[in-house]
Amino acid sequence: MEPRETPKTNPPGAAEASVSGAVGTAAEVGSLSAVGASSAGAAGTSLSGAAGASPSDAAGASPADAAGVGSAGAVRTSLPGAVRASIADSLAAVDAELARRYPGDPGTRQPVHTVYVPADLFTAGTVRDWGDRALAALDEHARDAASFAAVLGLPDDLAEPVHTRVRAKLAREPVEDLRIDFEDGYGLRPDAEEDAAAARAAALVAAACAEGTAPPYVGIRMKCLEAAVRDRGIRTLDIFLTGLLAAGGLPDGLVLTLPKVTYAEQVTAMARLCEEFEKARGLAPGRLGFEIQIETTQAILGSDGRATVARMIDAAEGRATGLHYGTFDYSAACGVGAAHQSMEHPAADHAKAVMQVAAAGTGVRLSDGSTNVLPVGPTERVHDAWRHHHRLVRRSLARAYYQGWDMHPGHLPTRYAAVYAFYREGLEAVAERLAAYVARTAGGTGIADEPATAKALSGHLLRGLDCGALDGAEVERLTGLDRAELDALAGRIPAAH
Secondary structure, three states, X not given: OOOOOOOOOXXXXXXXXXXXXXXXXXXXXXXXXXHHHHHHHHHHHHHHHHHHOOHHHHHHOOHHHHOOEOOOOOEOOOOOHHHHHHHHHHOHHHHHHHHHHOOOOOOOOOOOEXXXXXXXXXXXXXXXXXXXXXXXHHHHHOOOHHHHHHHHOOOHHHHHHXXXXXXXXXXXXXXXXXXXXXXXXXXXXXXXXXXXXXXXHHHHHXXXXXXXXXXXEEEEEOOOOOOOOXXXXXXXXXXXXXHHHHOOOOOOOEEEEEOOOOOHHXXXXXXXXXXXXXXHHOOOOOXXXXXXXXXXXXXXXXXXXXXXXXXXXXHOOOOEEEEEEOHHHHHHHXXXXXXXXXXXXXXXXXXXXXXXXXXXXXXXXXXXXXXXXOOOOOHHHHHHHHHHHHHHHHHHHHOOOOOEEEOOHHHHHHHHHXXXXXXXXXXXXXXXXXXXXXXXXXXXXXXXXXXXXXXHHHHHHHHHHHHOOOOHHHHHHHHOOOHHHHHHHHOOOOOOO
């Protein structure tokens, strides 16, 4: 459920302005700021008008005139238009900079997870195999809704809907984002072998896209741009992208991951690689983007003591799509012992908090890392691993890390169970608050939500719709809002979902 907020107390005389300025219909969302600014400007104008009048003028004027309003009802001002124009000119560069650096949410679906598969193990049947193995794990270790809910501690009212949706998801779309790994999961191989693997990966991805069996998002993690493996990483990227184009084109959900970034200059180099490939193949500028993997301490704090990750986002020149936290590399770099390397270690929380602030408003999405506790072996051990994974996913969601890594098919049931329960619990309360906001009344909620909170409420529902936790019909029934209206409230740019 969204956190509850204490209603704000308005100064005397401001109640009507706050209602009209902070509350609006979905169609009015875009003008809310202008309404608030207009109200504030009108209030400031009336005060300045009264202050500038002489005592005799005030004494001989009507109450409306004394407040700065003419007999015809026109509002009087003191500042000439040239002042407003001058202020606008002085802030033009800042306006442009804000628009460039902080464009807001890209308006597209964000996957709830990323599955990493070593390039040599990737086959045409990988995605379906992961789904089948996840379903088999449920059949063996939690055959029905009640037993699955008991393992994870789900409330009775969520047991059946979560279990049903998890099984349906595993049958229909078990993997939302697939990364074919040419880095740590693949290792160092002879050049001819990696060349062949990169070409093969491109052919398999192209075929899956053509057949409609590819995940919504798919791509590769290349080797990093450090000197020892730089040429190899660039060559693999080139072979993979060239192979996709030869087989029919780049898929809409193409994702590229740049690992082990230490300096912003490496991000600049990756942006240049993308630009040069676009030029070589006649692609639209900006067609290629990439994720930056945050798994070195230098990616968080530079040698000069300055926070680094924001500089990396800027160095990507608008091509950065995500920041992915690397649990084990980052923990090891901080000197954390193997037994304590975890997504919830204080060092991990610090790194992700820096990532979160740096990415806010930029349109760059965050992803948490992974757990290496695998749900394998006897049922008792599987249940322990499921509880551990479920708790970590819930923890990430509560901290607004809406994506994470899954390293084993057995993680899929608890990934989707945690995500679906997160969006379904408190659904009616979230919908009621949003409906009350749109209807310009707090209704029975007792909460006076502002536009920023309405944005969060609608964003919450949209994420639930995107991943399959919620149905469009039930959300519209509870809120009275369709998908387009939710997009508008959330500030999303209309896009294909």
